[in-house]
Amino acid sequence: MLPCCGDEFRKVCDFMNTYLKLYRWSMQMKQRMGLYTIALLLCKIVWNWIEGLESVKSIDIVTIWAACLLFSMLETAILPKYEYSPVRTACWAITANIIFGTGALWAGWFRGIPILGSVILFGILELALVMVWFGDNIAMKADTAQLNRQLKDFQCRQKEKEDSTSRKNS
């Protein structure tokens, strides 16, 4: 049974609050991590097909996942509420390039790729970053504006309905 007051209770509460913060943070992060892992894994699968391989090594899957996990964790620190200021956007893009570039070189995800292939991969990475930025920064803001417009319309309609009901009753 949990104590209901005193230092021990405070400790339990602090632990629960810390746990909840971590839980919310991990829930927020895991979606992005999954998205990045799938995208990078697809690039790896395509490269392996070009190389004539029909499978991906488990070590490559694990390193790809680890790189995406690291980037997603850093992303939550760089963009806590996915609000993109110029400085934060630059930090985020540089971090992505460092992590995925270093990861590809160190873990050898695309070992033996020609220069043209490297350029294409780099282009894909930059395009993906632009798409994520566009989604978070432009599309989400437009969606927020539309939601608020619809909300105000809904509230006006509700008020009109209420006024007509009270007029009818009086």
Add this chain to the structure above:
Amino acid sequence: MEVRVEYSSGDVEVVVRGPKDSPELLRILDLLNADNQRLWDLDEEKRAVPISPKSIVWAEVVDNKAFVYTENSFYEVSVGLGELENRWESLGIFRCAKSSVINLNAVHALRSCPGGRIEAIMVTGEKVMVFRRYAPLLRGRIQEGV
């Protein structure tokens, strides 16, 4: 106006008798209907407190107990979130998560969030998350006004 009370077992029944369209009769009917549009609950001193659904900002369930938050206070209520939603859906009560409902008329602003979620900023400044499963329902509701 004559008031007659008869005590009997079973459900409470109210019969209002009088000329059709009588102002007095209509006023009594209004009073009875208005009472039906209230949530009665006990405050800390065990006094029956009427809560108008219009004054509800949001409600949540914590440890199997339902709490209703108004602009200035909060009450532990005996009804569940499902009942709140079913009874006053037409007045703007909306289920936004498994354990919370919001009053759409008490929402100050909405913010689209990653992962298909929507953050509702209430008139009290509190932020309530509309989860992914409920977000399309919210979009439909404010679009159609159903």
